[in-house]
Amino acid sequence: KQEVTQIPAALSVPEGENLVLNCSFTDSAIYNLQWFRQDPGKGLTSLLLIQSSQREQTSGRLNASLDKSSGRSTLYIAASQPGDSATYLCAVRRSQAGTALIFGKGTTLSVSS
């Protein structure tokens, strides 16, 4: 059974810091991994999608890496801003036949000005 764990559960940093969010999964047989952002009471916004054959993806100040063999992914946020405050979720895709995602519980990030 695939399980996804995110550490830490919560993180508070001052504006301008670089930070790393961690995601681990128990079964390395994944097709891809996706990072999302969720603001309170809102839906999920897709940040980065990494296919199983890729090692990393970048979008602006965000960089996500994937190490399938060790069952780990990291989301690196450079020069954090108060607007980055949200819950960050990682999810792995478990099935070739569909798009069912297995989610971690998320890391709630607070960036203070």
Add this chain to the structure above:
Amino acid sequence: KAGVTQTPRYLIKTRGQQVTLSCSPISGHRSVSWYQQTPGQGLQFLFEYFSETQRNKGNFPGRFSGRQFSNSRSEMNVSTLELGDSALYLCASSLGGQGAEAFFGQGTRLTVV
């Protein structure tokens, strides 16, 4: 282009009633997945529809059902509501192929009293 649209945004229902939620995917997307999000369990996969056929199903009781129409719009129905069904219900759309990125709507907040 328009994103994933979920209606209604908020619902309050009484125990024992039934409810229907709607999801309009991104134009051209043929896959629609439904997820339940609660503070205790996080995000859990309900089911996925692709080209009007249920392709995957999560571990939820038969009170939870869905369907997809020829225009890819999807509805989710919950019968005989229980207090524990109170949650944010999220819909995701994708092209449906292997490795496809999932895009989420804003969700429907269901409160059962």
